[in-house]
Amino acid sequence: MIHFLAGGSPAAQAALAVLAARYGQAPLGEARFLVALGGDGFMIEVQHRLLGRNRPVYGMNRGSVGFLMNAYREDDLPARLEAAQAATLHPLRMRAHSGGTTHAALAINEVSLLRETRQAAKLRILVDGKERMPELSCDGILLATPAGSTAYNLSAHGPIVPLDANLLALTPISAFRPRRWRGALLPAAARVEIQVLEPDKRPVSATADQTEVRDVRRVEIREDRAINMTMLFDPDHSLSERIIAEQFV
Template sequence: MTRIAFIAATTEVAQTARDRLAAMYGDAAPQEAEFIVVLGGDGVMLETQHRFLGRNAQIYGMNRGSVGFLMNDYREEDLPARLAAAQGSALHPLRMRAHSHDGKTHATLAINEVSLLRQTRQAAKLRIIVDGKERLPELICDGILVSTPAGSTAYNLSAHGPIVPLDANLLPLTPISAFRPRRWRGALLPSAAKVVFEVLEAEKRPVSATADYTEVRDVRRVEVREDRSITMTMLFDPDHNLSERIIKEQFTV
């Protein structure tokens, strides 16, 4: 018998699905399971990935939420066979080091993106350094983000950033409502790049930094790079894998 652990969002539809599947297939403890099945939307999938970072857990999602870009279709029948046939997508998170005004350093990981956002009515003013070289001395904007390829279809896409295939080894750098320079639309960086954001006029123009759902307020300097020492595996049905979804999304009108 395949040992499966079920993790569900708090919504009624996700909890009902969990109860039905647990009754059909049993419900192992996550640390003893061969597979972890997540029921809900992309939010609960990200939370589960964060929870099991570094453990190389085999995580398979089924959509019981809204968008569900990171989820497979929900079907109750033949779940062990679907899990056995699923294909893995290997992902690497971003590591953020945010230095706040009180002198503290906050380190955390992001699976989708690291974003900097203005905290008040004043636009943010940022200096951008890539691999030790100043690339933009001053960007006035609502914010900016660095995305993973998997996250390029999320907030990055909403901010008009490019969608990046999983195997492209690129990180989108995308401004959010840039005011000056108005025509700058961002950049595609090598996955090994180290990006540094320095907050200019920080007292007048306070900025927060967020790695997925972990926020640090009043930052002065933020460093972002991909952490290849950590690999996450998400499982997808063969006919609907993540690479295919990312390519397909680029032709959606």
């Protein structure tokens, strides 16, 4: 039994109507398979809805990029679902401190810090409690999961990280000083703390996927391995294969 979820685009809604009429629409709690129709953003939204329940989700691309999705085909869907291979991901947990308040959020792709004004941000970076960079002058910085390494991280010229590498990508955004620093690959178990220097003069926001916190003073980030998220992929188009192939485009 299949339960279909669809994004708000006309293409996704049209696909929902066609597939539900053809294969039926099982109740969410009774479905053996969940199928998400949309783009990567919708897949991230669905995974956030299901956090803590670890329901495997098979995505079909009715969006633009579709890196986390399978190709859209209406035929033989039950057979594709039976043959699909699972990829298990863990989100990042962000704790952002702002104005005496601590804001917690989870990120499936990345946690990013960005300057809020024309002034460059000045950041201090600690890993596992040890100072690694006393001052980074930049537009921002992000910490990406392997799945998120092909998203904003790649656009910021960060490395693509294979799913089974047990690594996170720490990538500066338009670094000014030190100008030649390109970031770092960190163990998945690393605890990253980013402190904002001169926060009143150079305000910084922090974003975990769709959750944004303004005027942060300090941000702590770590991978939460207690939470599993499972995505299903066609055997000839697995997420691991796509991550490798993306490096040769």
